[in-house]
Amino acid sequence: MSARVLPAVGAALSAIDTPALVIDLDAMQRNLQAMATYAREHRMRLRPHAKMHKCAAIAKLQMAAGAVGVCVQKLDEAQALAAAGVDDIYISNEVIDETKLARFADLAARITLGIAVDSALGVERLAKALKARGSDAAVFVEVDIGQGRCGVPPVAAGALAHQVVSHGLRFAGLQAYQGRAQHIRGAAEREAALQHAINLVRAAQAGITRAGIACPLVTGAGTGSFVHESASLLYGELQCGSYLFMDRDYADNEPTPNAPRFEQALFVKSQVMSRGSAHAVVDAGLKAHAVDSGPPAIWRRALDYVGGGDEHGILRRRANASDAKEALPDLGETVWLVPGHCDPTVNLHEHYVGVRGGLDLGVVEAVWPIEARGCLG
Amino acid sequence: MSARVLPAVGAALSAIDTPALVIDLDAMQRNLQAMATYAREHRMRLRPHAKMHKCAAIAKLQMAAGAVGVCVQKLDEAQALAAAGVDDIYISNEVIDETKLARFADLAARITLGIAVDSALGVERLAKALKARGSDAAVFVEVDIGQGRCGVPPVAAGALAHQVVSHGLRFAGLQAYQGRAQHIRGAAEREAALQHAINLVRAAQAGITRAGIACPLVTGAGTGSFVHESASLLYGELQCGSYLFMDRDYADNEPTPNAPRFEQALFVKSQVMSRGSAHAVVDAGLKAHAVDSGPPAIWRRALDYVGGGDEHGILRRRANASDAKEALPDLGETVWLVPGHCDPTVNLHEHYVGVRGGLDLGVVEAVWPIEARGCLG
Numbered sequence: 001m002s003a004r005v006l007p008a009v010g011a012a013l014s015a016i017d018t019p020a021l022v023i024d025l026d027a028m029q030r031n032l033q034a035m036a037t038y039a040r041e042h043r044m045r046l047r048p049h050a051k052m053h054k055c056a057a058i059a060k061l062q063m064a065a066g067a068v069g070v071c072v073q074k075l076d077e078a079q080a081l082a083a084a085g086v087d088d089i090y091i092s093n094e095v096i097d098e099t100k101l102a103r104f105a106d107l108a109a110r111i112t113l114g115i116a117v118d119s120a121l122g123v124e125r126l127a128k129a130l131k132a133r134g135s136d137a138a139v140f141v142e143v144d145i146g147q148g149r150c151g152v153p154p155v156a157a158g159a160l161a162h163q164v165v166s167h168g169l170r171f172a173g174l175q176a177y178q179g180r181a182q183h184i185r186g187a188a189e190r191e192a193a194l195q196h197a198i199n200l201v202r203a204a205q206a207g208i209t210r211a212g213i214a215c216p217l218v219t220g221a222g223t224g225s226f227v228h229e230s231a232s233l234l235y236g237e238l239q240c241g242s243y244l245f246m247d248r249d250y251a252d253n254e255p256t257p258n259a260p261r262f263e264q265a266l267f268v269k270s271q272v273m274s275r276g277s278a279h280a281v282v283d284a285g286l287k288a289h290a291v292d293s294g295p296p297a298i299w300r301r302a303l304d305y306v307g308g309g310d311e312h313g314i315l316r317r318r319a320n321a322s323d324a325k326e327a328l329p330d331l332g333e334t335v336w337l338v339p340g341h342c343d344p345t346v347n348l349h350e351h352y353v354g355v356r357g358g359l360d361l362g363v364v365e366a367v368w369p370i371e372a373r374g375c376l377g
Numbered sequence: 378m379s380a381r382v383l384p385a386v387g388a389a390l391s392a393i394d395t396p397a398l399v400i401d402l403d404a405m406q407r408n409l410q411a412m413a414t415y416a417r418e419h420r421m422r423l424r425p426h427a428k429m430h431k432c433a434a435i436a437k438l439q440m441a442a443g444a445v446g447v448c449v450q451k452l453d454e455a456q457a458l459a460a461a462g463v464d465d466i467y468i469s470n471e472v473i474d475e476t477k478l479a480r481f482a483d484l485a486a487r488i489t490l491g492i493a494v495d496s497a498l499g500v501e502r503l504a505k506a507l508k509a510r511g512s513d514a515a516v517f518v519e520v521d522i523g524q525g526r527c528g529v530p531p532v533a534a535g536a537l538a539h540q541v542v543s544h545g546l547r548f549a550g551l552q553a554y555q556g557r558a559q560h561i562r563g564a565a566e567r568e569a570a571l572q573h574a575i576n577l578v579r580a581a582q583a584g585i586t587r588a589g590i591a592c593p594l595v596t597g598a599g600t601g602s603f604v605h606e607s608a609s610l611l612y613g614e615l616q617c618g619s620y621l622f623m624d625r626d627y628a629d630n631e632p633t634p635n636a637p638r639f640e641q642a643l644f645v646k647s648q649v650m651s652r653g654s655a656h657a658v659v660d661a662g663l664k665a666h667a668v669d670s671g672p673p674a675i676w677r678r679a680l681d682y683v684g685g686g687d688e689h690g691i692l693r694r695r696a697n698a699s700d701a702k703e704a705l706p707d708l709g710e711t712v713w714l715v716p717g718h719c720d721p722t723v724n725l726h727e728h729y730v731g732v733r734g735g736l737d738l739g740v741v742e743a744v745w746p747i748e749a750r751g752c753l754g
Contacts, residue, residue, distance in 0.1 A: 004453065004754060005480075017476065019753045051687065073688040076381065093688065096650045096709050099394065103382075118651055121708050149689055150651040150658055179686055273473045274495055274527040281527055287724045288753050292663050309556055310428065310720050311450040311470065311753075312526055331498050332473050343687050347664045347725070350751050374727050376665050376688075377381060377394045 007353060011364045018271040018334070019284035021349040025356050025365055027265035028244060029061075034260040035243050036065040042230045047071055047090060047219065049241030052343045054372035055352065056084030058244070063088070069112065071239050075100050076375030082111050084371045090114035092175055092219070092239060094122055094142065094150055100377065101125050105133035114138035116175040118151050120163055127167035138172035139164050140219065143204040145197040147180045154200045158207030165213055173217035174208070176201045177239065182224030183293075187254040194228035201234050223250055227259045247342040249293040267299060267359065268337040268345070270313065272329045278316065280328045282335050285311040289337060290344035299336035299359070302326045313337070347373055384730060388741045395648040395711070396661035398726040402733050402742055404642035405621060406438075411637040412620050413442040419607045424448055424467060424596065426618030429720045431749035432729065433461030435621070440465075446489065448616050452477050453752030459488050461748045467491035469552055469596070469616060471499055471519065471527055477754065478502050482510035491515035493552040495528050497540055504544035515549035516541050517596065520581040522574040524557045531577045535584030542590055550594035551585075553578045554616065559601030560670075564631040571605035578611050600627055604636045624719040626670040644676060644736065645714040645722070647690065649706045655693065657705045659712050662688040666714060667721035676713035676736070679703045690714070724750055 007015040016022065039046035048062045050070035059070045059081060069088025072078050078089045094116055095101055107113055108130065115137055117123050123139075130137060141160045144151035152160050157174065164171045181193035201218055208215045219237035221229035223246075229235040242250055245266035255261065270284035280303075287310050289296050295305040298315065303326075308314040315335065317326050329335055336359055339345035350373060354366035384392040393399065416423035425439050427447035436447045436458060446465025449455050455466045471493055472478055484490055485507065492514055494500050500516075507514060518537045521528035529537050534551065541548045558570035578595055585592045596614035598606035600623075606612040619627055622643035632638065647661035657680075664687050666673050672682040675692065680703075685691040692712065694703050706712055713736055716722035727750060731743035 004752070005476075017754045018474070094650045097395070097648060099382075119708055144653070148653070148656065149685060149691055271474060273471045276521070276525070279525065284753070286667070286669050287721055290663070291669050308526060310724075314526055331496055344664055347687075348751065348753075374725065375381070376396045376661070376725075 004350060006351060006367050007364045009364055009366065013355060013359065013362055013364070016269050016353050016364065018269050019288040020269045020353050021346065021351070022267045022269050023245070023352050023354045024265045024267065024359060025354045026358065027263040031244050031246070031262045031265055032062060032065055034262065035240060036067070038260050039238055040066060044230055044235070045237040047237050047239055048244065049092070049239050050081060050372070051077060052241030052346065053244060054346055054370050054375070055368050056081050056086050056371050057366070057368040059086045072372070074375055074377060075104055076377040077372040078113065079103070079107060080372040080375050082107060088112040090138065092116055092177070094118050096122055096125065098125055098129070101129035102133070104137070105129040105135050108135035108137045109133055114140060114172060116140045116142040117160065117164065118142045120160070123160065123163045123167055123169065127169055130169070136170060139169045140172050140175040142175040143201065145176050145200040146178050146193065149179070151175070154204035155207060157204035158211035158213070161208045161213050162211050171213060173215050173219060174201065174204055175220065176204070176218055177220040177222065178225065179222065182222040183249060183253065185253055187256050190224060190253070190256070191228060194225050198228065198232045198234060201232070205234060223262070224253055227256050242342055245342045247293070247345070248297045248338050248340045264299070264338055266339060266342055266345070268296065268339060270335045270337055272331050272333045272335060275328070275331050280315045281308060282313040282315060283311070284313050284337060285309050287311060288348060289339040290341045290348065292344060293341035296337040296339050299338050301335070303328070305337070346370060349373065381727060383728060383744050384741045386741055386743065390732060390736070390739055390741070393646050393730050393741065395646050396665040397646045397730050398723065398728070399644045399646050400622070400729050400731045401642045401644065401736060402731045403735065404640040408621050408623070408639045408642055409439060409442055411639065412617060413444070415637050416615055417443060421607055421612070422614040424614050424616055425621065426469070426616050427458060427749070428454060429618030429723065430621060431723055431747045431752070432745050433458050433463050433748050434743070434745045436463045449749070451752055451754060452481055453754045454749040455490065456480070456484060457749040457752050459484060465489040467515065469493055469554070471495050473499055473502065475502055475506070478506035479510070481514070482506040482512050485512035485514045486510055491517060491549060493517045493519040494537065494541065495519045497537070500537065500540045500544055500546065504546050507546070513547060516546045517549050517552040519552040520578065522553050522577040523555050523570065526556070528552070531581035532584060534581035535588035535590070538585045538590050539588045548590060550592050550596060551578065551581055552597060553581070553595055554597040554599065555602065556599065559599040560626060560630065562630055564633050567601060567630070567633070568605060571602050575605065575609045575611060578609070582611065600639070601630055604633050619719050622719045624670070624722070625674045625715050625717045641676070641715055643716060643719055643722070645673065645716060647712045647714055649708050649710045649712060652705070652708050657692045658685060659690040659692060660688070661690050661714060662686050664688060665725060666716040667718045667725065669721060670718035673714040673716050676715050678712070680705070682714070723747060726750065
């Protein structure tokens with residue numbers, strides 16, 4: 001829909017109209033390699049979450065570096081990425097609507113597809129849709145391991161896996177993700193929450209074994225937790241997403257010991273469009289970056305973003321700022337924002353501008369459409 | 378970008394795939410008429426803010442009911458709405474970038490266009506761009522009347538108006554909006570903030586008169602404040618936007634005495650896709666509705682939305698619920714959400730589904746593209 005002016009490949013950073021979603025491609029590729037290397041060295045499958053980046057070009061880079069495919073949360077996302085050539089997608093979430101399940105079954109006839117279930121009704125409807133279409137999908141039973149959102153209690157996992165098998169569906173394992181634990185600030189407290197979650201996974205897996213069913217795979221984990229799932233000897237697949245871009249919220253976590261470090265690779269380029277005596281106003285508000293996890297940070301300047309509303313961001317000098325970089329930016333100056341939360345920030349934009357050579361002297365190397373933006377259904 | 382499945386005109390509500398942005402057209406039209414009547418009876422021009430709805434079809438309905446045109450905040454929004462046939466647009470915000478100003482001057486050659494300024498540099502660049510293109514625009518001087526965001530201090534308004542005139546630009550009046558005051562809960566406290574703002578407008582206007590310049594119009598006001606601007610005898614034009622749809626945040630305000638009442642007209646249709654023993658999970662998270670002003674309310678049910686993340690909403694029974702409607706919804710059931718904040722919620726969606734006849738037995742009457750969604754620049 002957007003009337004957006006996009007920069008040409010090879011253009012200088014000054015040619016990027018603001019606000020724009022910009023990737024530091026050098027940092028992104030180091031993150032991509034670091035996670036691929038980690039997974040390989042720890043003998044884990046990597047299936048990164050494309051709900052974060054929503055972009056086929058990036059999914060393909062991840063798969064070229066060893067990922068077995070990608071995850072998404074929504075059927076619409078799977079359809080959009082499949083249409084752009086991504087051929088192995090797992091919807092790590094439930095679909096209960098029969099019209100949607102018919103579309104799912106259609107898509108399963110064209111690409112390698114998986115889905116999660118957490119109810120008898122969901123299993124029954126999924127089986128009916130796949131049978132009607134004559135297509136096949138990997139079916140994971142989701143277990144609630146402490147988030148209190150989707151998933152059956154661990155004690156019920158065996159019975160639901162039995163229903164999956166009874167309906168002639170291909171039981172592929174357990175979906176087990178603790179989303180809330182990702183953002184626990186202290187490393188020790190985060191590990192404790194993960195150990196609790198892993199114990200629940202162990203109980204669920206034992207229940208499936210008792211039901212006489214083989215559990216081929218446990219899949220889950222996020223950027224804040226994957227070291228623990230990897231060490232559990234239960235999980236076989238990692239679903240991390242945010243590691244590729246990072247955000248202010250993940251950067252606020254105390255690092256996990258022995259975890260690879262990821263760099264900030266996602267930015268919103270903004271411009272000062274108004275100046276007061278003690279504040280500057282940039283042209284990027286909460287329609288340009290998500291604030292559900294707090295305000296953006298200002299990249300390498302001692303400035304705070306103190307709100308401003310839908311279309312504006314008000315910047316003030318940090319109280320204890322003392323060096324030359326503390327100065328308020330001038331009218332027309334570029335300011336790089338580090339989004340508070342990467343996933344919903346990406347979902348506000350139609351394109352990524354990929355920059356090579358850093359945010360000072362880099363050039364535009366790629367403009368990628370965000371195919372699954374707005375794919376909510 | 379979205380692979381969205383859209384309902385046919387005439388379809389039942391069950392045909393609307395979730396999550397979807399739905400307008401109760403009956404309620405919207407009552408809101409539209411109530412504001413149009415208020416403006417006419419109070420001899421105020423009405424120029425509703427299209428930054429809220431971002432939709433040409435709705436802008437045209439407002440203009441057909443008497444609005445002189447619409448406001449937007451961004452050049453990209455103006456371009457998108459102009460391309461869809463809206464021919465009188467005021468950008469109630471500053472543009473400092475020279476590339477953008479060249480595009481502004483192009484657009485000013487095609488439609489009736491206005492813009493705000495709050496700096497000498499902005500005036501100089503605007504004059505240069507309009508002169509280069511040979512086009513004309515209405516230029517408003519923005520005054521900061523208490524929000525601490527854009528705008529010059531009232532004492533500086535006369536000097537900036539003088540610069541506008543000196544550059545051969547058409548000075549059209551004052552832009553004077555107090556955004557923060559819109560959401561002050563108590564009616565008396567809100568009125569006090571507005572009276573302070575109005576006193577600052579009076580000071581700015583006096584400064585312009587002292588500079589020997591006529592001030593043709595003061596434009597501003599929002600859904601939470603317009604009764605006060607109308608009573609001030611200073612303002613000549615109202616810019617309210619949210620009155621058309623409303624949201625949970627505006628509904629939480631204590632009503633202004635003697636103000637027309639507006640009804641909730643904007644909803645996110647969601648569906649229960651997972652059920653626990655004491656909670657239900659709907660398929661609409663913070664990628665389907667904005668949470669900057671808090672969570673959505675649940676329409677006509679004693680349920681609370683207690684988070685859930687990017688793609689999920691967790692619903693729980695309200696502690697004090699006691700009637701039949703308190704029951705948790707079943708798997709597959711429809712739940713109507715009232716967004717916390719309408720503007721950024723609209724900005725997440727590609728289409729409106731307009732429903733006639735209410736949310737129980739209505740039918741789809743219209744599907745409107747949201748042309749200016751994602752128009753950030």
